[in-house]
Amino acid sequence: MAKTTIVQTSFAAGELDPSLAMRHDVQQYQAGARRMTNCRLLVGGGARRREGTRWLAELVADGRVIPWAVDEATKYVVVLSTGRMDAFREDGTPAGTLTGCPWSVAQARAATWFQSANTLFLAHPDFPVQRIARTGPSSWAREAIAFAMPAGLGGRLHQPYFKVAPDSITLQPSARTGGITLIASGGWWQSGHVGSRVRYAGREIVINSISSSTVANATVVDELPPSQDVTVDNAAGWQVGQVVEGDETGARGEVVAMPSGTVLRIVVEERVGGFKVGEYVTGPESRAKVTAVAAVDPAPSRNWDEQLYGPVHGYPAAVALHRGRLILAGGRAVPNIVCASRTDALYDFDIGDALDTDAVIDLIGDAAAQRIVQVVSTEQLLVLTDRGAYYNAESPSRPFTPANFGLLPFGSPWPASSARAEPFDNGVILVTGSTIVKLSPTGDTTAQWTGAPTSLLASHTIKAPLDATFTTGWYGGVETYGFFVNSDGTMACMQLLESQQVRSFVPWTISGFVRSAAALGDELFLVTRRSVDGVDKHLLEKVDPLLSLDAATTYTDLDAAAARYGTTPGAHVVAGRYALGGLPQTDPAADGPYDVGLDFPWAIETLPPVVQGRAGPVVHDIMRICRVWVELQDSFRLSVSGQTLTAYAVTDDLSEAPPQRNGPQEFRLLGRSRRPTITIQAPEPLPMTVLGLSMEVSV
Numbered sequence: 001m002a003k004t005t006i007v008q009t010s011f012a013a014g015e016l017d018p019s020l021a022m023r024h025d026v027q028q029y030q031a032g033a034r035r036m037t038n039c040r041l042l043v044g045g046g047a048r049r050r051e052g053t054r055w056l057a058e059l060v061a062d063g064r065v066i067p068w069a070v071d072e073a074t075k076y077v078v079v080l081s082t083g084r085m086d087a088f089r090e091d092g093t094p095a096g097t098l099t100g101c102p103w104s105v106a107q108a109r110a111a112t113w114f115q116s117a118n119t120l121f122l123a124h125p126d127f128p129v130q131r132i133a134r135t136g137p138s139s140w141a142r143e144a145i146a147f148a149m150p151a152g153l154g155g156r157l158h159q160p161y162f163k164v165a166p167d168s169i170t171l172q173p174s175a176r177t178g179g180i181t182l183i184a185s186g187g188w189w190q191s192g193h194v195g196s197r198v199r200y201a202g203r204e205i206v207i208n209s210i211s212s213s214t215v216a217n218a219t220v221v222d223e224l225p226p227s228q229d230v231t232v233d234n235a236a237g238w239q240v241g242q243v244v245e246g247d248e249t250g251a252r253g254e255v256v257a258m259p260s261g262t263v264l265r266i267v268v269e270e271r272v273g274g275f276k277v278g279e280y281v282t283g284p285e286s287r288a289k290v291t292a293v294a295a296v297d298p299a300p301s302r303n304w305d306e307q308l309y310g311p312v313h314g315y316p317a318a319v320a321l322h323r324g325r326l327i328l329a330g331g332r333a334v335p336n337i338v339c340a341s342r343t344d345a346l347y348d349f350d351i352g353d354a355l356d357t358d359a360v361i362d363l364i365g366d367a368a369a370q371r372i373v374q375v376v377s378t379e380q381l382l383v384l385t386d387r388g389a390y391y392n393a394e395s396p397s398r399p400f401t402p403a404n405f406g407l408l409p410f411g412s413p414w415p416a417s418s419a420r421a422e423p424f425d426n427g428v429i430l431v432t433g434s435t436i437v438k439l440s441p442t443g444d445t446t447a448q449w450t451g452a453p454t455s456l457l458a459s460h461t462i463k464a465p466l467d468a469t470f471t472t473g474w475y476g477g478v479e480t481y482g483f484f485v486n487s488d489g490t491m492a493c494m495q496l497l498e499s500q501q502v503r504s505f506v507p508w509t510i511s512g513f514v515r516s517a518a519a520l521g522d523e524l525f526l527v528t529r530r531s532v533d534g535v536d537k538h539l540l541e542k543v544d545p546l547l548s549l550d551a552a553t554t555y556t557d558l559d560a561a562a563a564r565y566g567t568t569p570g571a572h573v574v575a576g577r578y579a580l581g582g583l584p585q586t587d588p589a590a591d592g593p594y595d596v597g598l599d600f601p602w603a604i605e606t607l608p609p610v611v612q613g614r615a616g617p618v619v620h621d622i623m624r625i626c627r628v629w630v631e632l633q634d635s636f637r638l639s640v641s642g643q644t645l646t647a648y649a650v651t652d653d654l655s656e657a658p659p660q661r662n663g664p665q666e667f668r669l670l671g672r673s674r675r676p677t678i679t680i681q682a683p684e685p686l687p688m689t690v691l692g693l694s695m696e697v698s699v
Contacts, residue, residue, distance in 0.1 A: 011047040020457060035605035042479060049689070059081065059540055109466060148347045161307055177220050181218070249275060318330050378441075421468070511570050570598045
């Protein structure tokens, strides 16, 4: 029978979707695998048994973990659980707690956040935007953000306003100053309006109480504009809703009613001294001389709005910091709105005269966009919605200003999920359903962003992720990774190097469920749920390159280990290079210290070999993999398709710890099949790195 040697020099394509079993025509087949459980892919193409995790703390409840870097020397992770926040230093040392917080764990998972230095902002439609401040090494403060109330402006509150009510509903104040009643032309008021603010023709009013759905009692903050009946000498061309202006006084206002053909009832919005007899008033379609002016009670007007965010209409869905502006976006009432504060005045949302430093409040100008989910600050502001992604076309020559603001759609209409989108590999990684998409700048001056799915060849590893995080390195190494916490409690580890044409995903599993993940620089932290000695516990864990077990603790006395782990299935003891087995260890075979934790499976299963015959690829013929050479680096013993490498060679000193293996290790195999594979596993929870392999195949 003919024999041929097939060499696999890299695993850089990761674990491929089972639906690609016959796609041996694509280059990823040559660098992929059928199964790569709990592997970490290396830049050089090798695959390493992933590191274990250290048990840092037992949490009071399930939670979401968020990284918090004050500077390079001061770093924390904080865990948001129902009603509380717990802070920890990098080594797991408790660093303070906040209680009485307004979120549930479900809201914390769906919330958006950004952190800078000693401050973190957290946004969710169900509660006011929270500002959490680090006030000391182990002390924290929390408050809802307070919008600016500049001195000298009579108590005006510079918050986002919007007319949420139907445009047809008018508002009529009973007076211009003091305590008044506000009459809506349709049912609108509810108990949540008490304490909130509305604006009549741009002037603020605080609501004190509600009498009915159409009547509210309120206090005027700054004097309301007058209403006038202006008689003109020409009835042609005037309509309700027109904005008119006096040519001498400069008075400007809206025509809210026409008691007769030549009488215009105007709410004066600018130059509140009003119109005067003898001047000309100009509208969009006519011009006439004023023959009489009479003051009237405040008129019903459609020109009113109310505070956008509050108990009635909910709160922002997304928060970010961009170009020195606080960005608040989305929400229940107006889900496609973007609000950007004044430059370097984070809590001031006064749009003013639309000067370059003024605030921006605008809607996405696209009927397709229904709900903003996240905003991401990059070179340009990205707005991610349930119908696709948008960018604001800004540059050094076109800065972020009210005049330049305008969101443009790009890419396919990928609906953004609540799993956090972050910059990575010169782009932004977006989770949409069970697909990972990379958004990238194009360098073009017209279509400045594009996007492409990255997980299509490993779609089975992505299962509706709930959380996502991205490292800037890996414990001093050169690799960078993205991690996606799946809804089934597993994780997917992504390696993405577009410059090297590398897009790979491998599944990570634990004995339990991963609930949340956070990368703090080159370190990875997890919130997990595990059964430990028969009790379900939520743990804060940290990946540790010195460990080969999960949820591990280092002991000098194994009695203490038995007290923590008890009879937990999968509990193992490792001492240096010795895997001693499980608990209890009444007479350990090696001196401590001992790492005690939970084992996890590791396996690499190759794809079936494709042999090139004279007539083309040989795929479904009966084959035999006769021999396999596995190239190892700093590894302990392994098994290949059930054959286990001995821990010691003939020349090794049996009194010493088992040596690490480097170079090719040969295995001879039996058996024939139409689609043969080999499976590489580790009998003990010890380090293992496979750089590649070669197979001798007979057909």
